[in-house]
C-alpha cells in the first residue's frame with residue numbers, strides 16, 4: 001500500500017447571508033469533516049446522492065474550491081494553499097474530468113487546442129511535437145486522427161467524454177478526479193468509457209477519485225469507497241465491505257437503487273427497494289444523531305468503518 005494523497009478532517013462551509021446588513025446568519029456544511037487516503041494506482045469511489053458534498057470534495061482536491069479547514073497532503077506537501085500547488089507541480093499532477101462534456105469542452109475550440117491547452121501550461125513544445133502528443137492522446141482513447149481539427153459538437157456524447165479523458169491525461173497526471181464521468185451517457189457507452197479509463201489507469205499507474213451517485217456504475221472501478229451523506233461519510237470500506245456487508249441504512253438504500261437487468265427478479269427487486277426505503281424513513285433516529293447529523297465513523301474491522309452511535313467490532 002502506497003499513499004498518494006491524504007485528506008484529513010476536510011471542511012468546506014459556505015456562509016448564508018441575509019437581512020438588511022447582509023450578515024452571515026448560517027452556513028451550508030457542504031463538506032463537514034471527511035478523512036480518506038487515495039493510494040497510488042488505485043481508484044477511490046465517492047458515492048452519494050445529489051447535494052451530499054461529493055463534487056465540493058472533488059473540487060477542493062483539484063483546487064477549484066476554497067477549503068474552510070482540514071488538510072490535503074500530496075506526496076508529503078500540504079497543498080491547500082494555491083502557492084504550494086503552483087510551486088510543487090501539483091496542478092500538473094492532478095487533473096479533473098467533468099460530467100458534462102458539452103459545457104466543459106470549449107465549443108469554439110478545435111480538439112487539438114482543447115487537448116493541448118493543459119500541456120501548454122506546463123511544457124514548451126514545438127507545433128510538430130505538440131501535434132504528435134495530442135495525436136498520441138487521441139490514440140489512447142481510441143479516437144481517430146481526423147478528430148484533431150473538429151469541434152466538440154461534431155462528436156457524440158461518448159466521444160466527447162473520451163476527448164475529456166484525453167485532455168485530463170495529457171499532462172501525465174498521477175491523480176484524476178472524475179466527477180460523474182459517465183452519468184450522461186447510455187449504458188453501452190458508459191461501459192466503453194469506463195474501459196478506456198481502466199486501460200489508461202493500468203498503462204500509466206494512475207489513481208482516480210471516482211465520484212458518482214450510482215453504486216452500480218462504480219462497482220468494478222473502485223478498490224475502496226466512501227459513502228457520503230449530508231457532507232459526512234456514513235460508511236467507508238473496500239469494495240467487498242461495501243457491496244457484500246453494508247452496515248449503514250443509507251448505503252443499503254443506495255445499493256437497493258441499483259437497477260436490475262434481470263427481468264425475472266424485477267418485481268422482487270421493487271418490493272425490496274420499497275422495504276429499504278421504508279426502513280430508511282423509520283430508522284433515521286438510529287442512524288443519525290438528535291440533530292440529524294451523521295455520527296463519527298467507527299471501525300468494524302481494519303478496512304471497514306461505519307457511522308453509528310455504537311459499533312460491534314468484528315475484530316479482524
Ligand SMILES: Nc1ncnc2c1ncn2[C@@H]1O[C@H](COP(=O)(O)OP(=O)(O)OP(=O)(O)O)[C@@H](O)[C@H]1O
Pocket residue numbers: 014028029030048049050051052053054055056057213
Ligand atoms: N458555492 C456554493 N454556495 C453555497 N452552497 C453551495 C455551493 N456549492 C455547493 N453548495 C451546497 O453544498 C452542498 C453540497 O453540494 P455538492 O455539489 O458538493 O453535492 P454533490 O453531492 O456533488 O451533488 P451533485 O451531484 O448534485 O453535484 C449542497 O447543499 C449545495 O447546495
